[in-house]
Amino acid sequence: MSNDLGKLLLRLTLGSLMLLHGIAKLSSGADHIAGMVASHGLPGVLGYLVYVGEVLAPLLLIVGLWTRPAALVVAINMVVAIGLAHLGQLGQLGKSGGWALELQGFFLFTAVAVALLGAGRFSLGGRFN
Numbered sequence: 001m002s003n004d005l006g007k008l009l010l011r012l013t014l015g016s017l018m019l020l021h022g023i024a025k026l027s028s029g030a031d032h033i034a035g036m037v038a039s040h041g042l043p044g045v046l047g048y049l050v051y052v053g054e055v056l057a058p059l060l061l062i063v064g065l066w067t068r069p070a071a072l073v074v075a076i077n078m079v080v081a082i083g084l085a086h087l088g089q090l091g092q093l094g095k096s097g098g099w100a101l102e103l104q105g106f107f108l109f110t111a112v113a114v115a116l117l118g119a120g121r122f123s124l125g126g127r128f129n
Contacts, residue, residue, distance in 0.1 A: 010117070017107070037084065
């Protein structure tokens with residue numbers, strides 16, 4: 001039971017914190033991200049996939065449905081975000097001494113952990129999700 005509670009806590013934390021970023025993008029739009037994608041020679045319309053990685057996938061994580069694929073989408077979203085916007089900070093420390101990308105690293109590695117662990121029994125998908 002404690003394993004399932006731990007999985008629930010990971011899912012809820014990752015999903016809700018990532019969803020807040022998605023809600024901000026819904027409010028302000030993804031044009032900035034589409035511009036970053038286009039500046040790297042890719043079709044700008046791909047920038048709108050941020051809604052999948054920061055709204056749809058987090059909602060799936062929160063309810064525990066298609067958890068492993070949703071977590072992989074979040075992980076891919078974070079790899080793209082790091083590549084587009086934060087690559088120069090990869091080896092840097094922040095002003096408080098922590099890794100400059102600790103938030104991005106948290107999202108990325110927590111998503112990988114959830115993808116490996118699955119949803120647990122406290123989810124819409126049950127323990128076989």
